[in-house]
Amino acid sequence: MMSPCNHESLLSVAGLSVSYGGKALVLSGIDLSVGKGEIVAILGANGAGKTTLIRAISGLLKLHGGAILAGQIKIGADDTTRLAPETIVRLGLGQVPEGRLVFKNLTVEENLDVGAAVLPREKGRRTMAAVYHLFPRLAERRTQLAGLMSGGEQQMLALGRALASSPRLILVDELSLGLAPLIVRDIYAQFKTIRSEFGTSMLIVEQNARLALDVSERAYVLERGEVVLSGLSADVATSARIHESYLGVQAEASHG
Amino acid sequence: MLSQFIFSGLALGSIYGLVALGFTVIYKATQVFNFAQGMLMVCGAYFAVTASIHLGLPFPLTIAFILVGAGILGIAIYFLLIKPLGGQALLPMIMITIALSIILRAVIELIYGGAPLTLRLPLPSGVFVLGDVRISQLHVTAAVVSWLCMLLFIVFFRRSRAGLLMRATADGYEAAVLSGIRVDRINAAAWAIGTMLAAIGGVFLCQLQLVSVELENIGLLALPAVVIGGLQSVPGAILGGLLVGLIEQLASGYISPKARDIFIYVPLLLILFIRPWGLFGQKELGRV
């Protein structure tokens, strides 16, 4: 297995254990890292703990009644293990949450404005322009209420809002959920552009393993709260284990 | 006669609308159905008493004192009560606000005594005569100031960055948090604004009558106003307030004072049956 040592580490998670309401561990001893400029995928079946991991990183666990029991999370040089989410955002973390939480009663432009609000005004304007450039569809629908847009457009908007804060790293949780394959592919196609234009690293949670492995350099596979497999995406893709228990089923489902 | 009722109804309704708007701001931000809104209004009247009578401040400083006092009160309520106890179901939160109003009433009675007080602020008190219609200048002032405050709030809410973040927070708490919004500050600001709007209403009501904790009963007319107008709707609160003021005057004038309650609460029930989201509220935008 190859190590990511050729990348400077942007996110590092070490020995992370999490539970909700003090019950059984949902994550136990997770080690994970994302390097600067890297796109990393997290794969795993329903209930494996992917979303929980994302929440732990972004500081949202408490809101959902969970807590970090052990381990450390660092973004760059900062220990963010116990920081509040709004502080973590200011350290350069953007998030596209599960279930595309856009502000439904705000217009597209206002949604992006909120995302850019953590930046100085001038810089905010520039990143918004870049987002519109990346997703012309959002520019067309600038004044439309977000709640009235299609699912794919909302997902685009959620991604755009995360990018508007000009993050160093974005977490994307199940972007494909409930979307037509075509639009999913459209959005995924932009990931590499995002990395090159915004200089953003990405941690992508995805059940559609084939899609995720295509776009990412490295991948981790979670099973019942533990990392059972990790390595270069190409290697993971060829791993027999994935083929049998996971990739096959998912690939069929998403093309079916 | 009719035009007279309409004028005084609109004047009173503007005050109700102002208090109701304060209620809606708080409700939108923190989902707290604030039964203490009437008492917050009363606090405004007593801030005026402290500033004007006890401290002997000139009128402009009295206004500043009321606004700052109300703002601090709202922020204190948020951080001491709503935030620590927050996130609970609607009913416990309602109980908390009822307890709050009882506590505020007791504190006021302890500090100021139970007896109503007279406060004379240098507001116009004469009468405009327009043909048959006679309009109290105090009514006009109350209406004009209320409308200015409401306008100011709408501009703030729609046009400023802080207003945008407030709307975003009201729209979705989790999304707000992960967009980096400092939700506590926004919520505290919402409580401050809600309390300030109520306090301004209280200042006018105590000029129309006495400074007394019993004014709470009038302040609580803001509740049917917001339910009729739509809990989540800013224009709904304002228009609901106007509607309640008009209904009050017309029903008391043409039928009897008792009829007022029927004409306010029967439409309220009808609205809850037919359009639970209120006349001007909107059904939540569907999730895709």
Added chain:
Amino acid sequence: MITTGKTRLRAVFIGTLLGLGACVADAMAFESPQDGVYTDRIDWGMTADMSGPASAAQAPWGHGFQTAIKAINEKGGVNGRKINVLTEDTRYDATVERVAYDKFVSQTPTLGTSGMGNSSAQTALVPLIKRNKLPVIGTYTTAKVAIDPPTPYFYGGFCGFKEMAQVGIGFFTDHLKLQSPKVALVHLDVASGKEYSSYVEAAVTARGGTVKSIPIKVVAADATPQVLEILAMKPDYVAIHGVPTTAILVIKAMKQYGIDVPAFAITYLGTPGVYENLGPDAGKNYYFVSCFSPASSDPKAAAEMAAAADKAGFGPLKDDINFVAGWVVGTTVAQAIAKVGAEPTREKLADMLNAGFTANTSGLSSELKYTAADHEGLHGLKPLNYDYSAKAFKSYGDYKDFDKYLK
């Protein structure tokens, strides 16, 4: 506590001995603890809403009562005994009123009690007052059922609604030289408001006039609808029943609509607070009828009360008719106890009042007289208003001048 028969016997024996000893030592020192009477003091109950919704009016009343008793105690008390007032704050709650009353009957027995300013509590307590034989002397309000017919042991202490209506209507009809007065009556839509309305109607009809009864709510935000009715009716004068806010809203709205006729209110609304709120412009046409004289309306009669009020720290209250009413009841109670003699009991106190008792209220009220047939006490009233330039209440004659209107 559990006592055996033997120890109880011993206690009774010792008690009797001690009692005998005391009698031998001082044959004059009468005691009757079950009546609240001790060698050196008499316990007297007082209930008022000192901090609740009616405290604006009743707290001054309570202070007036306490100030009167304090002044009497400072002069040596009554027949060598100090009067010890047991105050209960009833917060305008009928159930609290009942508990306080029971307490004065037997737990901490008192010779009598005053106040009871909650007419629904009074109405409910009438049967108990008859049975428990605890004199209730000088109530802040007088429920009709309590005095008509007279309830034994119950003696009122405030101006009656019927007399307010008769004197108010009589005076204004004559004062404005009206043949058949047109009167607008604004009143609360509660029991006492309807009662008052019926008295006003009777008084106006007796003068061949017409009356329009206009209800208003206790928690009204505005009196525009009521005043527009007044405007449409064009009355000769207006009568007002309600709480202070009622008077303020009605008078201010009358001013707004340019209705320039006099208005008179019930006694309770004749407070300096209402006049202060109305201001000279609106207040000059506002009158009230009262069986009590605010200090400034008759400084000579009020001299003693004013001095005592200043001394007790209630100086600003002496122009409040509620304070005056409390003072009058306090002095009346003291005089009644004094008249009963050195060995007062509840029974003797009531008998004495029924035999006929007139209090000396030194002109601070109209004649206060109880007989077996009349337990109301006060009947006469006079109209008053406030002279803003002199900063003093002004009365329009003597109480006696208006007795002719009483039926």
